[in-house]
Amino acid sequence: MTTPGSGPTVGLIAPGKIGLPFAANLIADGYTVWGYRRGSMADFEALGGKAAGSAKEIAERVDVIYTCVTSADALDTxxxxxxxxxxxxxxxVLVVDIGAMALSRKEAARDVLAANGITMLDAPVSGTPPMVAERRAVVFASGDETQFERVRPALAALGSIVYTGAFGSGSKMKFVANTLVAVHTAVAAEAIALAKAMDLDLQQVIDRIKPSAAASTMFNVRAPMMAENRFRPVKGTVAGMVDVMDAIKATAAEAGATMPLLSATLKICEEACAQGYGEEDIASIISVLGAESIKAVTKGIETAGTAG
Structure with missing residues (x-):
């Protein structure tokens, strides 16, 4: 067993749903972790972390800082x-951002840091808090390769690591992955809703689809939850997926890509949040597929699909 505090000292800004299990794993690996966020740090300190009073104090104490904020505005602050x-x-100091936001905003943050002689890595995490706790998340790391190798051991506390190359390619890879997660989840919800409407035996549907070519990981994981209207334990929240999809849409627009299926999925998730499912698992979107607002959003897609 690794002795607490026997390894390097690092900083973690905004230890929340992803940052807390990351901190716990780092501490278990012997790291000393200084953390800062607005609000109580009691849960972080209970893990063995050391609370700082500001981002400035973090930068004064450590040489490597991991940021896990929930928005570009927060990162700017x-x-x-x-x-x-x-x-x-x-x-x-080296800054490693493990969050997700519109790529142009993250690049702007990198440029501000670079103007002050500070290197930033883009290393967003793909995974849920339980996956991070079990070191099963995936990190799409990008930026200066020498600096990446410097922090590879710490990033391993999150899970497996993929180095994707130039700064920003990590975020791009995560956005591709999360597009699939979001849309596959929405399609799984629609399929189970159809099966319910046709009075099929839902367990039989799941058992027959799982080994077939029609299945997806999201169907296999979330269809049983949808069939039982069981949305806990939470593997990933609806609100969290909305945040990521917003970042994907912004980056896609900058790249000139159209995202009709993601846009429809985003509307479904926004309706789920409006109906109180924001902190439930993404499987809960099945509960709102019949909402009038969703019917209005999908009408154009259905019309296009039947044209000709």
């Missing part, structure tokens, strides 16, 4: 705000 990283006046 962490970097450039009052008591932000830059106010520490250091140029010898």
């Amino acid at each position: 962490v970097i450039s705000g009052e008591q932000g990283l830059l106010t520490a006046g250091r140029s010898d």
